[in-house]
Amino acid sequence: MDKKRLRISIFVLLFLGLSFLFSAVQVPPALAQEATPSDDEVNAIARQLYCPVCENTPLDVCPTEACRQWRDLIRQMLAEGRTEDEIKQYFVDNYGARVLAEPPRSGFFWLVYIVPPAAILAAAFFFIRAFRTWKQMAREPAGGSAASDGEASQTRDDYAARLEAELEKRK
Amino acid sequence: MNENNPTPPAPRRGAPLWVQILVFAALLGLLVLVGLGLARAQQPIIAVGAAVPDFTLTLFDGYAYNGAGEVSLTDLRGQVVVINFWASWCKPCEEEAADLEAAWRHYAAQAPGRVIFLGIDYVDTEPQARSYLAKFEISFPNGPDMGTRISQAFNRTMGVPETYIIDQNGILVHVQIGPFLSVAEIQRIIDPLLGR
Incomplete structure (x- = not known):
């Protein structure tokens, strides 16, 4: 029984020893690949x-x-x-x-990162403003003529009323 | 009637004055920056007849000038200075390398202390530069153009080889774009500066 255990122990030790040697032999190619x-x-x-x-x-x-x-x-x-x-x-x-x-984010090179977005934002701001102004201008002539028509109509009514009053007086 | 119905004040249009001033100042600043950049980029090479700005060249290991590992242009005042820009990857540089070395040896023997050659290695890697110097047995002081600062001062669109010859007073007298074809060609430029 003891002999059997001894044999098994020797076998296990041999196996471990060979495994260690085998792994040691395998390491250098892996290192060479990394190099x-x-x-x-x-x-x-x-x-x-x-x-x-x-x-x-x-x-x-x-x-x-x-x-x-x-x-x-x-x-x-x-x-x-x-x-x-x-x-x-x-x-x-x-x-x-x-x-x-x-370019590195330092010194003068910061301009490369700041100027283009700032220019795009500024351009967008001016475009939106300009677009609103054009839209307002496009609306104004119609509104403006309606107002003048109203004023003209009011003037005509006043004139007609005064004319009628004069005619009444002369009757 | 109009007096009884005064026109209401027009609604205020446009950004506040300070915003407009700020925007125009920023635009002006940007234009100035772009203009300066363009002007700088289009600067020509140092003109013949102009004084050459000072620079300091750190030399490769194994090279020295008066025992020092670096040399400044002002240290060379009183001598004719031949500044050659080269690179190991540049084939035309190889064509003139032997002629430059021969000319350097000629003046070192015939007019010692009156002519100095400087080699400036442009956009190169040190191992290849050293191989090149060894291959052509270049013995005159040589060093790398760190940060391409020296080449940019001479010519913003540098191509190699380029050689600049400076007289004893620090004035540029000759610009050679491309390789020299013979030692005699180099001598034809330097000899008159030595009163020959």
């Missing part, structure tokens, strides 16, 4: 950047040699463990804030 960032990971950052040489072409789709070098640099930085913000900051430090697809 090489995929194109998607590189492009996720690249699409937020614009190379100054190729205006209006996001870095992730730009076909020039300069842009390819930038993408390689992003891949290298990701492999070194740098964060997205650190990588973007590196490009801003080296090439200026104009490389960012979305």
